[in-house]
Amino acid sequence: MREKNMLQILKDSRYTVVLSGSGLMAESGYPLLRDGEESYEIENEYGYSFEEIFSSGFYAARKELFFRFYKEVILKAVDVPPGKGFYMLKKLQDRGLVDSIITRRIAGLEERAGCWNVVNMKGTVFDNVCPSCGKHYPVEYIRNSKNVPLCEQCLTAVRPQVCLFGEMIDNGIMTRAAKEVEKADVLLVLGASLNSPLCSQMLQYYTGTNLILVTGSEHHSDQRADVIVYGRCDAFLEKLITEDEK
Numbered sequence: 001m002r003e004k005n006m007l008q009i010l011k012d013s014r015y016t017v018v019l020s021g022s023g024l025m026a027e028s029g030y031p032l033l034r035d036g037e038e039s040y041e042i043e044n045e046y047g048y049s050f051e052e053i054f055s056s057g058f059y060a061a062r063k064e065l066f067f068r069f070y071k072e073v074i075l076k077a078v079d080v081p082p083g084k085g086f087y088m089l090k091k092l093q094d095r096g097l098v099d100s101i102i103t104r105r106i107a108g109l110e111e112r113a114g115c116w117n118v119v120n121m122k123g124t125v126f127d128n129v130c131p132s133c134g135k136h137y138p139v140e141y142i143r144n145s146k147n148v149p150l151c152e153q154c155l156t157a158v159r160p161q162v163c164l165f166g167e168m169i170d171n172g173i174m175t176r177a178a179k180e181v182e183k184a185d186v187l188l189v190l191g192a193s194l195n196s197p198l199c200s201q202m203l204q205y206y207t208g209t210n211l212i213l214v215t216g217s218e219h220h221s222d223q224r225a226d227v228i229v230y231g232r233c234d235a236f237l238e239k240l241i242t243e244d245e246k
Contacts, residue, residue: 006227007243009186009210010097017184018089019198020103020110023191023216024233028083028109033073042073055165063148063157070160075143078107078125085190085234086113091241093117098188100180104198106162119177121198122163132156174201181205189213190233194221 010016022032031038033050042050046069052058054074059066090113092098101110101118108124128137130151137158142149149158163169181187185208192198193215203211203224213225214236222228229236 006212006229007097007240009212009227010092010188010240013097013186013210015099015183016097016186016188017180018098018101019187019189019192019202020089020101020105021190021192021196021198022105024083024085025105025107025109025191027085027191027232027234029080030107031077033077042069051165056167059159059164067142067145067148071143074106075125075139078139080107082109082113083234085232085237086110086115088234088237088241090114092237095244097240097244100184102177102180102198102202119173119180121169121173121177121201123161125160125162127161128158129161130154130156131159177202178205182207184208186210186212189215189225190237191215193219194224195219 026032033039033042039050042053046053046065048058053066053069086109089098089101089110093115099117101115102121103110103118104121106120106122106124108120108126110118126139128139128142129135130137130153132154133151133156135151135153137149142158142160150156151158181202182205184206187206187208187210189199189212191214194203194213209226211225212227212229213222214229214231214233215222216230216232218230
């Protein structure tokens with residue numbers, strides 16, 4: 001199906017939801033810390049795998065090493081700005097062609113590009129809270145702290161409000177995401193295979209007939225989509241904007 005026809009699908013849609021995956025993030029130059037070459041570098045540097053160190057158990061038992069890793073790896077990665085694809089999503093929202101965005105990524109790229117009605121299923125690094133008194137702290141406070149960031153009021157370790165390995169996604173967030181997908185007659189999956197954790201969680205709530213998948217590589221689960229586009233997500237989104245401007 002050509003982009004012009006897909007543009008018409010979006011224009012005819014009552015409610016379009018985007019599932020924003022790691023492929024769109026990788027196009028912005030973000031390292032794939034769990035699956036890419038960086039995973040080997042992490043284990044060599046810190047003595048643990050990404051999954052081990054970025055877990056609730058590790059946070060509870062070894063806060064100093066956790067926060068060293070968090071500041072040197074996670075927050076360093078967040079310094080990378082949103083790429084073109086996220087700004088194309090913003091333009092589609094401005095034109096009323098995208099209503100909601102759901103992601104499991106914690107870098108807040110969609111909001112940083114100006115998007116709204118974004119469901120961050122695993123939270124973002126920009127929300128940090130003292131678990132004792134509830135005082136909120138910006139990401140700069142975590143970044144600039146020496147060793148473990150402590151609350152100024154009660155000296156408790158400040159907790160990034162991100163879902164670590166070993167933790168369940170907040171029920172309220174899951175409910176909100178499910179309701180968004182239930183409303184959708186068009187579901188646009190960007191940079192994620194249909195058996196990824198994001199899609200596995202969300203597709204069970206989708207009852208529409210226009211599941212559009214944009215991905216950089218083939219996967220056996222692709223056949224579940226109604227429309228498949230192989231290529232870069234940002235290029236696909238830019239073509240939609242260009243077509244809409246004609």
